[in-house]
Amino acid sequence: MSTDRKPDIALHFAPRTRSFVALWLLEELGVPYTLESFDLRGGRPTTPEFRALNPLGKVPLVVDHGRPISETGAIALYLGDLYGAPEAVPAADDPDRPAYLRWMFFVGNVMEPSFCQKMFGWEVAPSTAGWGSYARMFEVLTSAVDGDGWLLGERFTLADVILGNYVRFGLQFGMLDADPRLERYAARVTARPSFARAMAIEERESARFPPAAA
Ligand SMILES: N[C@@H](CCC(=O)N[C@@H](CS)C(=O)NCC(=O)O)C(=O)O
Missing domain, CATH: 1.20.1050.10 (Glutathione S-transferase Yfyf (Class Pi); Chain A, domain 2)
Structure with missing residues (x-):
C-alpha cells in the first residue's frame, strides 16, 4: 500500500522506553527521520505542547507532515502503509x-x-x-x-x-x-541489521541521558 508520498518524520523518543520499537521500525523501513530525543524525567510529556501532540503524554510519538500519531501499533500500521515495502506490509487486499x-x-x-x-x-x-x-x-x-x-x-x-x-x-x-x-x-x-542500527542509537542516547545512579 506504499505511495509516492515523501516522508517528513520526527520521532519523539526517550531512551530506555517503548520508543525503541518505533526507532527500530524506522530503521527497518529505511526512511529518513529526525530524532527528537529527550530525558523522560525532564517532564516533557506533561507540557501543553507535548499533550497537544499526544494527549496521553507518552512516547513513542511520530509526527509526519505536521500530523501526530501515537500508540505503537497505530504508528506501525501508519508508517508501514505509507512507506513500507510491499513484501513487508501486506496490502488491504492481500490474503496475508x-x-x-x-x-x-x-x-x-x-x-x-x-x-x-x-x-x-x-x-x-x-x-x-x-x-x-x-x-x-x-x-x-x-x-x-x-x-x-x-x-x-x-x-x-x-x-x-x-x-x-x-x-x-x-x-x-x-x-x-x-x-x-x-x-x-x-x-x-x-x-536484522535494522535492530543493530536502532540499538546503536538507543545506546548513544542512553549515554546522553544516563539512568539515575542506583
Ligand atoms: N500505549 C503506548 C504506551 C507507551 C508508553 O507507555 N510509554 C511510556 C514509556 S515506556 C511513557 O511515555 N511514559 C511517560 C509518562 O507516562 O509520563 C504505546 O504502545 O505506544
Missing part, C-alpha cells in the same frame, strides 16, 4: 493482511496486559479479560513462532518487528517465561 493485522493488534491488546497480569499477579477470569490469560497468550505465542520462519511463515513483515521487540523485551525482563521457541525467534528477529 488479516493475519498481519491480528499480530499487530495482538501485541497491545493481548501481550501487554498479559505481561502486567504476570508482573502484578492480577486475578481475572479468562472469559472476562480481553487478553484471555497469560497462559493462553503464551500458548498462542509460542506456537506462532515455533519453527524457523516468521509470523506469516516465509514472509518477514513489520509485525515481526513489533511482536519481536515485545518477545525480546519480555524475555529480558522476565515478563515472558524462558522458552526455546521464543528465544530462537528473538534471536532471528534481532539478527
Whole structure:
C-alpha cells in the first residue's frame, strides 16, 4: 500500500522506553527521520505542547507532515502503509493482511496486559479479560513462532518487528517465561541489521541521558 508520498518524520523518543520499537521500525523501513530525543524525567510529556501532540503524554510519538500519531501499533500500521515495502506490509487486499493485522493488534491488546497480569499477579477470569490469560497468550505465542520462519511463515513483515521487540523485551525482563521457541525467534528477529542500527542509537542516547545512579 506504499505511495509516492515523501516522508517528513520526527520521532519523539526517550531512551530506555517503548520508543525503541518505533526507532527500530524506522530503521527497518529505511526512511529518513529526525530524532527528537529527550530525558523522560525532564517532564516533557506533561507540557501543553507535548499533550497537544499526544494527549496521553507518552512516547513513542511520530509526527509526519505536521500530523501526530501515537500508540505503537497505530504508528506501525501508519508508517508501514505509507512507506513500507510491499513484501513487508501486506496490502488491504492481500490474503496475508488479516493475519498481519491480528499480530499487530495482538501485541497491545493481548501481550501487554498479559505481561502486567504476570508482573502484578492480577486475578481475572479468562472469559472476562480481553487478553484471555497469560497462559493462553503464551500458548498462542509460542506456537506462532515455533519453527524457523516468521509470523506469516516465509514472509518477514513489520509485525515481526513489533511482536519481536515485545518477545525480546519480555524475555529480558522476565515478563515472558524462558522458552526455546521464543528465544530462537528473538534471536532471528534481532539478527536484522535494522535492530543493530536502532540499538546503536538507543545506546548513544542512553549515554546522553544516563539512568539515575542506583
Ligand atoms: N500505549 C503506548 C504506551 C507507551 C508508553 O507507555 N510509554 C511510556 C514509556 S515506556 C511513557 O511515555 N511514559 C511517560 C509518562 O507516562 O509520563 C504505546 O504502545 O505506544
